[in-house]
Amino acid sequence: MIFMHPASKYVTRLIPYFWYGLSSLSVITAGCKKNDVINPAATQDVKMEIIPVSDTIRQVIASHTLLTANHPWYIDGWVYVANEATLRMEAGTVVNILPTAVGKQDGRHSGGLIITRGAHIVAEGTTTLPIRITVEKAADQGPSGLLILGRAPVKKGYTPFHDLTFGGNQPEDSSGVIRHLHLHYSPAAGKGFRGGLLLLGAGSKTVTEAIVTHMVSIAGPSDLKAGKLR
Numbered sequence: 019m020i021f022m023h024p025a026s027k028y029v030t031r032l033i034p035y036f037w038y039g040l041s042s043l044s045v046i047t048a049g050c051k052k053n054d055v056i057n058p059a060a061t062q063d064v065k066m067e068i069i070p071v072s073d074t075i076r077q078v079i080a081s082h083t084l085l086t087a088n089h090p091w092y093i094d095g096w097v098y099v100a101n102e103a104t105l106r107m108e109a110g111t112v113v114n115i116l117p118t119a120v121g122k123q124d125g126r127h128s129g130g131l132i133i134t135r136g137a138h139i140v141a142e143g144t145t146t147l148p149i150r151i152t153v154e155k156a157a158d159q160g161p162s163g164l165l166i167l168g169r170a171p172v173k174k175g176y177t178p179f180h181d182l183t184f185g186g187n188q189p190e191d192s193s194g195v196i197r198h199l200h201l202h203y204s205p206a207a208g209k210g211f212r213g214g215l216l217l218l219g220a221g222s223k224t225v226t227e228a229i230v231t232h233m234v235s236i237a238g239p240s241d242l243k244a245g246k247l248r
Contacts, residue, residue, distance in 0.1 A: 065082045065104065066082060067082045067083060067084040067106065068081055068082065068083050068084070069083070069084050069085075069086060070083065070085075070091075073089060073090065073091055073092055074091075074092040074094050075091065075092065075093055075094065075097050076094045076095065076097065077095075077097060077098070078097070078098050078099075078100055079097060079098070079099045079100070079103055079105055080100055080101040080103055081101070081103050082103055082104045082106075083099075083103065083104075083105050083106070084106050084107075084108070085105070085106070085107045085108065085111050085113065086108050086111065087107075087108040087109065087110035087111045087112070087147070090112040090113070090114055091111070091112065091113045091114070092113075092114050092115075092116055093113060093114070093115045093116060093129060093130065093131060094116050094118055094129070095116070095117070095118045095119035095128075095129045096119050096128070096129055096130060096131075096132060097129075097130075097131055097132070098132045098134055099131065099132065099133045099134060099137040099138075099139065100134045100137055101137070102136040102137055102138075103137050103138075104137070104138040104139070104140060104194070105131070105133070105137070105138070105139050105140070105141075106139075106140040106141070107139075107140070107141040107142075107143075107149050109142060109143045109144045109147040109148075109149065109198075110143065110144075110147035110148070110149070111141070111143075111149045111150070112149075112150050112152075113131075113149070113150070113151045113152070114151075114152050114154060115129050115130050115131075115151065115152065115153040115154060115162055115163070115203075116129055116154055117129040117130075117153060117154060117156045117159065117160065117162045119160075121160055124160070125158065126156075126158045126159065126160030126206065127156040127157075127158055127159065127160055128159075128160030128161055128162045128206070129153070129162050130153065130162045130163045130164055130165065131151075131164050131165070132165045132167065132182070133164075133165065133166045133167060133193055133194065134167050134183075135167050135168060135169050135183060135184060135186070135219070136169070137193070138192070138193055138194035139166070139193065139194040139195075139196060140194050140195050141194075141195070141196045141197070141199055142195055142196075142197045142198070143197060143198030143199060143228075144198055145198060145228075147198075148198040148199060148200050148228075148230075149198065149199045149200070150199075150200045150202070151163075151164060151199065151200070151201045151202070152201075152202040152203075153202065153203035153204060153213065155204050155234075156204075159204050159205070159206050159207070159213075160206050161206040161210075161211045161212055161213045162203055162204075162206070162213050163201065163203050163213045163214045163215055163216065164201065164214075164215050164216070165179075165182070165216050165218065166193045166194075166215075166216070166217045166218065166220050166224065167182060167183070167184035167193070167218050167219060167220075168184065168185075168186075168188075168191045168192075168193045168217070168218070168219040168220040168221050168224060169185070169186035169187070169188040169191040169219060169221060170185065170186065170188060170189050170190075170191045170219045170220060170221035170222070171185060171186070171187060171189060171219070172184065172185035172218065172219045178210055178211050178216070178218070179211075182218070184218040184219040185218070185219035186219060188221055189221055189222060190221050190222050190223050191219070191220070191221025191222075191223065191224070192221055192223035192224050192225075193217075193220050193221070193224040194224060194225075195224075195225045195226075196225065196226045196227070196229060197225070197226075197227045197228055198227075198228045198229075199228070199229045199230070200230045200232065201214060201215055201229065201230070201231045201232065202231075202232040202234060203231070203232070203233060203234070204233075204234050204235065205233050205235060213233070214231045214233065215229065215231055
């Protein structure tokens with residue numbers, strides 16, 4: 019007959035659990051080798067977006083902003099997307115531009131969105147849920163709409179706006195992605211940019227597809243234009 023000390027009895031009972039713990043630990047450490055390299059493509063930067071509290075946006079968008087499709091949005095005068103921020107619009111988003119900015123030289127009312135150099139717009143609608151931007155009519159309509167300013171080379175001497183900076187030496191610059199966009203506007207009188215969509219120095223990586231511009235004249239028929247730009 020073999021007599022076992024009481025303490026030894028508990029030690030022998032713990033041995034199987036001890037070995038089970040070591041085997042589990044070895045499985046965990048086997049998947050985390052010291053020299054493992056993480057694939058950079060598998061990790062993406064997560065951008066924190068702000069949804070504006072007010073449905074009316076004024077002056078400057080200086081941080082990553084999301085316009086949702088659950089209610090209309092209003093752009094009061096000219097609003098600048100600056101500070102390398104990204105303005106994103108959900109599919110089906112409705113944006114109304116209020117031409118409240120008064121021109122210093124001609125006194126005409128205008129307004130719209132200006133994507134400055136380094137900033138981006140991501141407006142990806144769909145065939146069934148396009149993004150709709152409408153410029154409200156004004157009695158003394160000035161040029162209004164959507165302006166994209168990039169860092170790509172531009173023709174020397176071309177300055178449709180003297181107070182805007184655009185162009186550079188980056189031909190493959192990207193100002194964002196615009197797909198399935200319907201833009202309605204009333205044209206301004208005169209020559210040059212009369213309203214709608216204007217790309218100035220937008221690089222080759224700026225994607226614009228399935229954009230429809232609808233020019234509504236106050237006195238006369240409308241002009242419907244559609245196309246794919248890249």
